[in-house]
Amino acid sequence: MHYSESAPNPLQEMNTPTCPPPKAPRVSPIESRLPKNHETLAIALYMLDYGDAMGADQLLTAATAEDPGDPKLWLAAGICRMRRGAMRSASAAFEMAAWLSDDGDARALHDLCDLMGF
Secondary structure, eight states: OOOOTTSOOHHHHHTSOSSOOOOOOOOOHHHHTSOTTHHHHHHHHHHHHTTOHHHHHHHHHHHHHHOTTOHHHHHHHHHHHHHTTOHHHHHHHHHHHHHHHOOHHHHHHHHHHHHTTO
16 A cells, blocks of 8 residues: 555654653762772673673773772772682782772782782
C-alpha cells in the first residue's frame, strides 16, 4: 500500500513521545566528595573478583599514572600484581600505598613481599 502526502502516516503517530525525556542525573553531595578514580577502582576490583587480574592491573596502572597520590589505587594495584605473580611490582605498589597513607595493611603486605624475597 502506498501513502500519498495528503494521507496520514500511521507510523508517524506511533513515534511521538508520550513522556518527557529523562533528566540528567543529580550528583549527590556524597558522590561529589568521592575520589575521582573511584569508578575505575570499583571496576578493577570487580574484574579482580572475576579472575581478570591482568585487566584490572592495566586499569589501575593507568589510574595511578593519572592520580599517583591515591593510596587506594596503589594498594589495589599491588593486590592485582600479587594475584598475577608480579611480586616485585606488587611490593613496590604496596610500599607506595604505605608511604602515601601510613596504611598498616599496605605496610604488612609490603613486609610480606620482603619476607618472601621480592
